Amino acid sequence: MTEQLDATHPDLVTVKVPTHWYNLAAELDEPIPPHLHPGTREPVGPDDLAPLFASALIAQEVASETYIEIPQEVREIYAMWRPSPLIRARRFEKALNTGAHIYVKYEGVSPVGSHKTNSAVAQAYYNHIDGVRKLTTETGAGQWGSALSFAGAQFGLEVEVWQVRASYESKPYRGHLIRTYGGTVHSSPSTLTEAGRAILAKDPDTTGSLGMAVSEAVEVAAADPEARYALGSVLNHVVLHQTVIGQEAVAQLALVEPDGADIVFGCAGGGSNLAGLSFPFLREKIHGRSNPRIVAAEPAACPSITRGEYRYDHGDVAGLTPLLKMHTLGMDFVPDPIHAGGLRYHGMAPALSHTVELGLVEGVAISQHDAFAAGVQFARTQGIVPAPESTHAIAAAAAHVADDPREQVVVIGLSGHGQLDLPAYAEYLDGKF
Amino acid sequence: MTEQLDATHPDLVTVKVPTHWYNLAAELDEPIPPHLHPGTREPVGPDDLAPLFASALIAQEVASETYIEIPQEVREIYAMWRPSPLIRARRFEKALNTGAHIYVKYEGVSPVGSHKTNSAVAQAYYNHIDGVRKLTTETGAGQWGSALSFAGAQFGLEVEVWQVRASYESKPYRGHLIRTYGGTVHSSPSTLTEAGRAILAKDPDTTGSLGMAVSEAVEVAAADPEARYALGSVLNHVVLHQTVIGQEAVAQLALVEPDGADIVFGCAGGGSNLAGLSFPFLREKIHGRSNPRIVAAEPAACPSITRGEYRYDHGDVAGLTPLLKMHTLGMDFVPDPIHAGGLRYHGMAPALSHTVELGLVEGVAISQHDAFAAGVQFARTQGIVPAPESTHAIAAAAAHVADDPREQVVVIGLSGHGQLDLPAYAEYLDGKF
Structure with a gap:
């Protein structure tokens, strides 16, 4: 039977899955400028971020090691x-x-x-380790929201997603996908949050934006001690x-x-x-x-x-x-x-x-x-x-x-x-x- | 760098692409009953099928070899x-x-x-070798129609698809996919064929069926000497x-x-x-x-x-x-x-x-x-x-x-x-x- 198998595969090359994430910042002479507290404009510390993010993710935000091991469950x-x-x-x-x-x-x-699942799985894992029950997030086209819903399903986490209105309306399939994984999805801006209501009061016909959806998801996570927020990019x-x-x-x-x-x-x-x-x-x-x-x-x-x-x-x-x-x-x-x-x-x-x-x-x-x-x-x-x-x-x-x-x-x-x-x-x- | 790569990959195993197709019929004691001509009820010969199918495909329909080499272009x-x-x-x-x-x-x-691409690519290849300009076909959910459109694009063949009405209406994305690959798509039954018009006259509200769509695609291919038909299953x-x-x-x-x-x-x-x-x-x-x-x-x-x-x-x-x-x-x-x-x-x-x-x-x-x-x-x-x-x-x-x-x-x-x-x-x- 093996003689029936091709000896070469010119266009697909295979390697192993990495065991570590790579932290470029540790190899640069100039550090990435720190994030600042919106009130004090001083660098944010772990305590500032704790209501929103899992402890391991906060540590990774300012990591100094060049390689950080990927947990076995994530791998x-x-x-x-x-x-x-x-x-x-x-x-x-x-x-x-x-x-x-x-x-x-x-x-x-x-x-x-x-690609969104690469971070969604890691974020769901670390929040699961911290005993979090629910994750909130924003999504544009819906890629991140569906990735986090999939990841949440792997660790038994509830996932609630605010999707930018323009995408929510033009890309209904991604909302179906979020629901298929067991997540819930709302059009953003929504009437479920103060941020959403304020935006809608000013501009009821807004097409939405990722910045608006972030505000809504952060607001809900900050108000619920068993919930945390997950961001799909930027950080x-x-x-x-x-x-x-x-x-x-x-x-x-x-x-x-x-x-x-x-x-x-x-x-x-x-x-x-x-x-x-x-x-x-x-x-x-x-x-x-x-x-x-x-x-x-x-x-x-x-x-x-x-x-x-x-x-x-x-x-x-x-x-x-x-x-x-x-x-x-x-x-x-x-x-x-x-x-x-x-x-x-x-x-x-x-x-x-x-x-x-x-x-x-x-x-x-x-x-x-x-x-x-x-x-x-x-x-x-x-x-x-x-x-x-x-x-x-x-x-x-x-x-x-x-x-x-x-x-x-x-x-x-x-x-x-x-x-x-x-x-x-x-x-x-x-x-x- | 290589030490950062996982040494094992427990859940995905890899082999080479086969170089031959496997013909089970050649290994069975009892042959597959032959297809019969609808008029004579005698076994169909190559000449009966030539208006519809590429010569190599007709030969494969009654092949007696256990392994048939996959052409390099297809591989x-x-x-x-x-x-x-x-x-x-x-x-x-x-x-x-x-x-x-x-x-x-x-x-x-x-x-x-x-999976439909596995046959679509082979069928497009053999028709291309025969100098065919256009392929017609039916599709249900749209998997086959989009596969043949993709395959046609690889060999410069025009592809025209009749999609079962129930799916055409409930699954518009696959029609978009057919068009993205350069194919054209019609709801079946259509008014473009005698078969379609006859069905619509009898039952204008029909949800369609694969059998109806086959009739339409076959009719168009049979009437055009530069066109042939491609079937996505059964044969x-x-x-x-x-x-x-x-x-x-x-x-x-x-x-x-x-x-x-x-x-x-x-x-x-x-x-x-x-x-x-x-x-x-x-x-x-x-x-x-x-x-x-x-x-x-x-x-x-x-x-x-x-x-x-x-x-x-x-x-x-x-x-x-x-x-x-x-x-x-x-x-x-x-x-x-x-x-x-x-x-x-x-x-x-x-x-x-x-x-x-x-x-x-x-x-x-x-x-x-x-x-x-x-x-x-x-x-x-x-x-x-x-x-x-x-x-x-x-x-x-x-x-x-x-x-x-x-x-x-x-x-x-x-x-x-x-x-x-x-x-x-x-x-x-x-x-x-």
Whole structure:
């Protein structure tokens, strides 16, 4: 029987699941600026964060170790779908008429179809350890909310999700997914919270924003001693959890491209996907093993890196969160209701913003039209329908390599699939944007 | 860096992609009864089938070799997602309070989210070799139609799909997916064909059926010398292509369970998924290496194996196809519009029906309610939301092993994911069935 099996598998390379998360901050000469208390403007301490976050996550937020061990229980869940594949996109290369070797690191194989489960499982685990009964959270397109609902189901935690209204209405399937995992989901702003009611009083027709949904989820968690809040991006501990992506990608790439990556593209909304992918590549750069450029592809409708200011700002619209040093369009910025709901965030992860300031990461803004054009081309060549968020990275990479005969090694972070975003593809195909 | 990588990966086992398809018929003492010409009732010859099918596919329909080589071009596309994972479902086992070792062979990792691509790519390839310009086909839930559209895009073939009306209306996302790959999609019955118009004249409110959609697609292909028809299940060549599933599963299982499988469950609509999974397990049985039971889980609303007759019948409702010896509820049978659109077919693959008659495969009928109850339990434990079709196999397996401490080895064919079927899950959660 074995003689019937292929001896080679040229386009899928496999490595083991990492046992540790990688903490880039520990290897940088300049530390990430601390988060500040919104009242005192002094660095927040563990006590300030304790009502909202599990103790281990608070420690990870300011960790100084380079590697932090992934608990066995978390690794067992990761092993349900990790390592995620690194796929050589040969048909896409051909369509682009390029000499580049294009690899996509594909997180769409996770149960919920995106990278979000990498942090959701870790956060649910640490809250479970702390005896928490319920987690509240916000979600844009619904990727994070469904990931946390899945993770909550693994540890017997109740999960309550506020989904940005624009996405709640245009992407009902993700709400069904949250419920299938046993979670509950509300349209945000909702009448369930003071923050939501205040926003609705001012602007009843608002399309919502991640900043508003954060305010609602934080308010509910803060008022319930058995509940805590979980954030799907932005914070250092979320970025940390996502480094499983980049560690696998670096190891996978080493099996087929001995000189490593020349350039890495990822989409950036809150920043955790790109940071999780790129920080292990920056480790390679810091240690002189390769010298990759890192490109953050953000939507032209919400360009925090390319058009925002680098300053302290709140993570939410009600000003309940600590002040974060980041690239921001301002806490009140409400982006157009583009289909890439996961990229509609006014700020950017402080850890990623810091690497931008250090010259390690650069930004590029992509229009929604260009993003979907690349997404359709990718689907028709490689089969995978990318999440609207991920199409931004694909478009940026395609523009970089098209009709260029150089054999550069390109890595694209494919943060998730877009099967629940197909109405957006239909709108694009119908010429609506 | 490598010391940061896990040395073991207990729940995902990997083998190579098969280089050949496995033809069980060549190893059986009694041959599969031949297909008959609908006019003469004599066995159909290659000339009868040539207007509809590529020459290589016609040859595969009556192949006598045990192994048929998979063309390199097809294997290169398979390698984009194959081998599909065999996953030990430990959390599902725990929820079922069973000693059984449950493995799921998961085809949802394919670009379109189901096993259908295994045959779609092969059929598109052989038609491309024959110089065909366009393929027509039917689809139920839309899995096959989207798979063929993806496959057509790989070889520059136009693809036109008739989707059963009940699914076209309740599952619009799969129509969007077909279009994203560049295909076109019509609700069936349509006014574009004589068959469709005749059905609509008789019953304008029909929910449609696979048999009707077959008639429409066959009619269009037969009238266009540059077009051919592609069938997503039932025929011997489709079953053959799907044996990559079972070959991988047998090899993967051998790495962790030296005695092989005790029992294999798969859902059965047209039969290609279950046959593709189970025939390599029957090879193990024939050669005395193990002795697995094979169970076909079919919907109570369309129980061709458990309630149908074994006789010659048409594959479609208009009587355009050859007569097939199979378990059938009659070509005019219109099942209730259950959510498992892929299982709403009046007949069963002749190859699979033949193994039922030989006592190698047994059937069990599952209600839609029980199927979705198992699907939700599986989603909450293992993360993967199963396709409605696949939930039938999960429910049958769960009923077999629940509260049974015996350490039997169970394989479940998970033919696809159900992310595009989430409204059906919402209806179940709302208590609507």
